[in-house]
Amino acid sequence: MEITIIRKQENIIHFLAEGLDVAFANALRRTMLTRLPAMAIDEVLVLENTSVMYDEMLAHRMGLIPLVTDLESYNLPEECDCEGKGCSLCQCTLTLEKQAGDEEEMVYSRDLSSQDPKIVPALGEIPLVKLAPKQRLIFEAYARLGKGVENAKFQPVSTVSYKYVPIIEVNKDKCNQCGDCVKVCPKNILLVEGDTIATQNTLDCSLCEACVEVCEPGAITIDSKKNSFLFKVESTGALTPEVIVEKSAEIFKERIRLALDYANSI
Amino acid sequence: MIIPVRCFTCGKVVADKYDQFKREIRQGEDPATVLDNLGLNRYCCRRMLLAHIDIIDSFMAFATIPQTEGT
Numbered sequence: 001m002e003i004t005i006i007r008k009q010e011n012i013i014h015f016l017a018e019g020l021d022v023a024f025a026n027a028l029r030r031t032m033l034t035r036l037p038a039m040a041i042d043e044v045l046v047l048e049n050t051s052v053m054y055d056e057m058l059a060h061r062m063g064l065i066p067l068v069t070d071l072e073s074y075n076l077p078e079e080c081d082c083e084g085k086g087c088s089l090c091q092c093t094l095t096l097e098k099q100a101g102d103e104e105e106m107v108y109s110r111d112l113s114s115q116d117p118k119i120v121p122a123l124g125e126i127p128l129v130k131l132a133p134k135q136r137l138i139f140e141a142y143a144r145l146g147k148g149v150e151n152a153k154f155q156p157v158s159t160v161s162y163k164y165v166p167i168i169e170v171n172k173d174k175c176n177q178c179g180d181c182v183k184v185c186p187k188n189i190l191l192v193e194g195d196t197i198a199t200q201n202t203l204d205c206s207l208c209e210a211c212v213e214v215c216e217p218g219a220i221t222i223d224s225k226k227n228s229f230l231f232k233v234e235s236t237g238a239l240t241p242e243v244i245v246e247k248s249a250e251i252f253k254e255r256i257r258l259a260l261d262y263a264n265s266i
Numbered sequence: 267m268i269i270p271v272r273c274f275t276c277g278k279v280v281a282d283k284y285d286q287f288k289r290e291i292r293q294g295e296d297p298a299t300v301l302d303n304l305g306l307n308r309y310c311c312r313r314m315l316l317a318h319i320d321i322i323d324s325f326m327a328f329a330t331i332p333q334t335e336g337t
Binding site for chain 1: 267268269271272273276277278279281282284285308322323325326328329330331
């Protein structure tokens with residue numbers, strides 16, 4: 001398998017993977033979604049909440065905040081020596097204390113103070129609740145590692161998708177330069193160039209085949225490359241996209257090994 | 267009540283972008299370009315901001331001021 005990085009932004013990575021089949025590509029995608037551990041707040045102890053929001057709703061909002069995860073220094077609770085009771089190796093405490101003055105005040109995720117300086121909200125600008133004058137909020141939240149299979153809040157990615165690599169071919173002999181395909185293309189991939197139709201940014205093609213349908217002489221053919229996929233991984237901020245891909249490949253490999261061991265033992 | 271933290275469909279964090287979205291819409295910007303600039307490309311995330319109505323302010327009109335000890 002070969003990987004070529006096409007585009008990398010802070011939280012998104014686009015890469016081309018060659019030499020794998022659909023089953024493998026989808027397994028990799030699903031590993032990123034459901035098997036890769038990430039930190040999230042799992043329990044909230046509300047000591048005081050005089051805001052207009054119910055404790056449950058507030059706790060739910062807390063759980064959805066992506067936390068920067070340090071996979072090396074924390075254990076999954078079920079694999080921890082404390083047997084999931086919650087110790088400093090598998091749990092991190094975050095506290096929040098805020099009282100509004102004479103003006104109403106918004107509580108943001110950056111107001112959470114963490115026991116571990118490495119485990120902090122990935123985004124500080126998430127509004128949690130608005131406090132009316134004199135209202136008070138005090139709570140303690142316990143974050144732990146978890147997997148996407150258990151709850152979607154533990155997913156380190158928001159979307160992972162892959163698509164086939166498009167191959168667009170224009171038959172010059174059949175093309176009559178009507179330009180209909182150029183107008184109909186939603187991604188602006190086709191353009192008239194001289195006496196034929198040229199293509200640009202072909203990787204953006206969504207394989208909708210609108211151009212094939214509109215082309216009366218049947219000059220355009222859209223095909224997909226065998227065993228190649230364009231991946232797009234979008235992180236929530238818990239882990240960097242590179243780490244997500246690397247770690248999930250490791251986890252995937254381990255799971256294949258386990259499955260093979262089991263199959264061989266029968 | 268208040269802007270949901272994440273997109274219901276894909277799980278992208280949208281709450282942190284709401285303040286800026288609201289501010290720019292009030293200044294008369296086109297919602298489509300504001301959403302594009304915020305990096306909300308999928309229609310699931312776009313509807314989260316577009317279709318949201320903040321009602322926490324209406325609730326806060328009925329907020330009770332917590333009693334202090336001894337009163």
